[in-house]
Amino acid sequence: MNEPGPLGRIARLAYRNRGRTLLLWLAALMLAAGLSAAFGGDFAADYSAPGSDSKAAQELLQERFPAQSGEVVEVVVRADGGVEAARADVGALLAELATVPHVASVGDPFTTPGGISPDGGTLVAQLRLDVTNANDMPHAQSERLLEIADAAERPGLDVALGGQAIAVAEQGEIGSEGIGLLAAAVILLLTFGSVVAAGLPILTAVAGLAVSSSLTGLALLAVDAPDWSTALATMMGIGIGIDYVLLMVTRFREWRAAGLDPEAATVATLDTAGRAVMVAGSTVVVSMLGLFAMGLSFMRGAAVVTILGVFVVMAASVTLFPALLGYLGRHVDRLRLPLGRRREAEVAVGGHIEPSRGWLAWSRLVQRHRVVAALAGVAILLALAAPFLGVRYGFPDAGNSREETSTRQAYDLQAEGFGPGANGPLVLAAELSRPGDTAALDGLRAAVAATPGVAMVTPPQLNPVGDTAVLTVVPATGPQDERTEDLVHRLRDETIPAATQDSGAVVRVGGVTAASIDSTENIARRLPLLIAGVVALSMVLLLASFRSVAVAAKAAAMNLLSVAAAYGVVAYVLEGGWAGRLIGIDTETPLPSFVPVLMFAVLFGLSMDYEVFLVSRMREAWNRTRDNSRAITEGLAGTGRVVTAAAAIMIAVFAAFVPSPDVVLKVIGVGMAAAIFVDATVVRMLLVPSVMHLLGRANWWMPRWLGRILPELHVEGQPERHLPTPPDPEHSVELAGAVAR
Incomplete structure (x- = not known):
């Protein structure tokens, strides 16, 4: 040995x-x-787009207007007889909410402009927290706020809480590792x-x-x-x-x-x-x-x-x-x-x-019908990817949450009382050239209020120094509406420059809605860099592993197809039809732009795992026999059971995301589970072997000059050097016949 x-x-x-x-x-x-x-450090996340207008607004508020930079919990109250008649109940509710730790201030909806709906039946009060990130709000305190709100409800008086801190507390566990491990144990027991x-x-x-x-x-x-x-x-x-x-x-x-x-x-x-x-x-x-x-x-x-x-x-x-x-x-x-x-x-x-007869029969079937198998595989993947062509990007908000959650109820109450734009206000952060320049602010407010698509603009609020002001703009359309995105660009490109050209004020458009728009556009610009970089590096790694141009190029192309198919499944689920209802998505929901990026990075790597498992066995057989058809057949048959079991385990693990009440986590779970299923079935068991049969000996070709540059990893190893003794010739013939059979 x-x-x-x-x-x-x-x-x-x-x-x-x-x-x-x-x-x-x-x-x-x-x-x-x-x-x-x-x-150990603490978790922290900044989802804003670097260098964006919304990021600049956020930084300006944090620096000069810290009272406006903390997280906000919205208290929405609807009274059948009008909120004025329930003033005492509302006051008691807000006073009790103010006692909860991390609540820095409580706004008075009866004196705040825009705090009461035009019909007088709904009000919104803002609880300003002393944390700037919703994840920093302890769940126990958020749950205490919810308990107080629930206790304040009575017949004819509805109370709901909105805001990201409440949404985080209501979203529950991200996934169940225990479910994934239990499913994996069952699959492994059935396999072995x-x-x-x-x-x-x-x-x-x-x-x-x-x-x-x-x-x-x-x-x-x-x-x-x-x-x-x-x-x-x-x-x-x-x-x-x-x-x-x-x-x-x-x-x-x-x-x-x-x-x-x-x-x-x-x-x-x-x-x-x-x-x-x-x-x-x-x-x-x-x-x-x-x-x-x-x-x-x-x-x-x-x-x-x-x-x-x-x-x-x-x-x-x-x-x-x-x-x-x-x-x-x-x-x-x-x-x-x-x-x-x-x-x-x-x-x-x-x-x-010797592989099982079932897998040998399947691999030989693919070999005989390789053209049909290749066309069928591509057709299936393209059909699955088709819904992605109509995907709508954006960030799901409380309007996409489950109806029983407080955030969804607050969303619906606000939309009914104040209009859909109340759930996605824009924040104008104005840096004044002269402290206390109210004339510039009045002109800015008037210009913004006259802009098509604006429902309301609140009076400006100055910081103590007087050099920074905040105005809240309520769009006429909801935060996920394309017209709201158009409004943000119109304000930035036309309205604000025209209104501030003589005053020297610098005005940034921020807020959650504007930040979501900026983040989506930023990711869309950078996504090609991610795809190109990952595909290129993966191809170099596969070239060094398998010494084959065809294997590397084929793997990259098919992995891109399988990822596209997963995107299509996600887009179809987000339409809110029968597939969406199966996992708890009842309404049409936008796709957060960071989800495809995250899915691509994870799925491309995992798809390569199965490619390596499969092709390493094929190359091992190729090195032993120099027979392309036999190498593909043995490789497919020899790894079919392993890849199937491995994929089933991975599907079960990622499916643990699906029960989460958070729509983003549902999407990640569905997309990744679907991608693994497609990759381990359509791609690895059908498309890869059929295409390799069509390519023939070209599967194992690489230019000599490239072979001299790249290191040789010998991913398949050298199995023959581990055999204890050379096999007996008669026994070899007998076993070779068994394999042929």
Whole structure:
């Protein structure tokens, strides 16, 4: 037996020192947890677009008008007999709300301009919080506000609370890791039929997850990351951790069936399947690094937290997993479940396992009908992607929340009493050239009020110094209406420049609605950079891994198709039809622009995982036989079961997002689960093999000059050097015949 590669040597070291390896992982967990508890940072996220008008307005208010920069909770009250008749009840309600911690001030709706609706039946009072980010408001205090509002209701008096801080408190848990793990356990048991074999991937993934989640607090010292980034990293860690070890457990069992002892089988597994795991993990990291091209701090933070989780999982796969095999390798098929008669593996020439007859039959069917299969695969993906052509970008607001939530009720009450624009007011932050220049402000207010699409403009409020003023503009249309976006651009491009040209005042258009518009436009400009960068880097990695131009180009094209199909599924669900109602989306909902970006980075990397799993086995067969058709057939048949199980696990993990009451998280869960399903079925099982059959030997071609430049990773490893003894010629003929059959 020849000396193994670096991963094989690491596996041998971990196997022989399994006790020390487990203790090192335990020590790493305790150290990470201790350091994070002592020095860990806090979550923070800035969703505004850098350099935008809304960002400048936000910074100006924070600097010169801090009283206007805190988060706001809107108290909406509707009284059947008119709000004036309920003045005492409203006063008592506001007084009690003012006692809740983090409530800095309470506005008086009876004296505030625009506080009472034209019909006198509805009022809005603003609670100004002392936090500038809704995520910084403790859930317990938000829930206390909701309890007070509920207690104040009576027949004829409706009370609801709106605002981002309330929405965060009502959105619930992002996802259930327990559901994902339970589903993964069931799938692994059905795949292996053995409790020990099924438990190895879960043990490895959970251990890696425990360490990476503990390290997140330390990562927050260097980057600002949103609180949902931990859920994304957790789901990714569970999914890919189980998938990677699933692949290696499958290969370990093959090597054991080939006659290797547990240690040799462990070394061989890491020297073959372990290479594929490293390349697959690297593609995920490359994809997540693409988020840095977006120039958005919250995306950089989410990328760092997720990449950290991927690195820890990769480390666990090549160190902790071999150590666990040191204890459980001899018993990998113990504790078998009564799942019926299972086919015993047959060892073929070269030490690989003869695939199941079902997968062989499928792969040969694709080979015979490769043209039809290729056309059908492309047609399915394009059909799924078609709804994305009509997608409407924007940020879902309280109007898209569930009807039973307080934020949705407040939204509906405001729209009914004040008009749809009341739910998406614009904030004008005016920096005056001369303190107290009320003439400039009066002219500005008059010009804005006369602009088509403006329902109301409040009188300006000056800061104590008098050099900054705030005006609130209520559009005539809702925050998700295209006409509101047109109004924002009209104010910036026409109305405000004309109204301020003589006064020297600098006026910025901000607020949540304007910030959403700016963020969408900013992401749309940068998205091509993300796509181009991730695709280019992934192609270089695949070129070095498989020494094939066709494989790299095909993988990039098909991954783009599968991502487009996922986008189409998301767009269809957001239409609010029967598909949307299945997951709790009842009304037409816009797609937040950052969701496609995040989905692309995650899904492109995960799609490459299955590509690596599949093509590495094909290349292994190609190197052994130099027969393209046989290599494709054996690769597809040999990985079909693994890819199917891995995809089922990943789908279950991402589907844990769907029950969340937050519409954005539902969309992420649906999109990612749909993409994995499409990629593992239509793309990997149909489109990839059919196209490779059409390309023939060109699959494995690369120019010599390019081959000299790129390193050779040998992702498929060299299985033949791990065979214990050369196979008996007569036995080889017999087994080769079994494979042919």
